[in-house]
Amino acid sequence: MRRTLCSLARSRIVAAALTVAFAPALYAQQNGVTPWQPREVLAKETYVTPAASIERLVTAPRQNQSPLADLSPDRRFFLKPLSDGLPSVQAFGKPHIYLAGLQVDFKANRARALTTRGATGMALVNATTGQSLTIDAPKAATISSPNWSPDGSKVAFIASYVDATKLFVADVATARRGRWAWRLSWPPL
Numbered sequence: 001m002r003r004t005l006c007s008l009a010r011s012r013i014v015a016a017a018l019t020v021a022f023a024p025a026l027y028a029q030q031n032g033v034t035p036w037q038p039r040e041v042l043a044k045e046t047y048v049t050p051a052a053s054i055e056r057l058v059t060a061p062r063q064n065q066s067p068l069a070d071l072s073p074d075r076r077f078f079l080k081p082l083s084d085g086l087p088s089v090q091a092f093g094k095p096h097i098y099l100a101g102l103q104v105d106f107k108a109n110r111a112r113a114l115t116t117r118g119a120t121g122m123a124l125v126n127a128t129t130g131q132s133l134t135i136d137a138p139k140a141a142t143i144s145s146p147n148w149s150p151d152g153s154k155v156a157f158i159a160s161y162v163d164a165t166k167l168f169v170a171d172v173a174t175a176r177r178g179r180w181a182w183r184l185s186w187p188p189l
Helices: 002-030 038-044 052-058 089-093
Strands: 077-082 097-099 102-105 121-126 132-136 142-148 154-160 165-171 177-184
Touching: 121 142, 121 154
Parallel strands: none
Antiparallel strands: 077 121, 097 102, 121 132, 142 154, 154 165, 165 177
């Protein structure tokens, strides 16, 4: 008797589950709606052009995009790197050596990333007004690794020349730069 009640309960549960599982398909067939055909949907799918504002943002040149991440300590200015785009083939073809996975530009005595990457200048952008002052890279150099002074009055950056690396400091108020007296070298001593 007990077995009959258990098997009866089990069969009712299975019947309810099957009804719930097949109810949408039965409803669709009765109302003349054809069931979903994924292959047909994929065959008919076409490219959808995004809105013009989104397309403009996505296709903007990389050097015109700015993360607005280098905020000054007093949060009045941020640094925006200025670039001419991707580095030249000559910069990538410059001789270098590999040391345990590290690429070294032996002529300039530094990591190769400082040779192949860099900006032609920086813009000091006022966060409230949007006005900017431009700090140009020294002649025949690219700049990288900008860093704010603790009080936000100066910005230090590395100038990478063909055969040397030098440290510069720029005054935020005037955007004038001055070279520090020593030469940086790789590896640090």
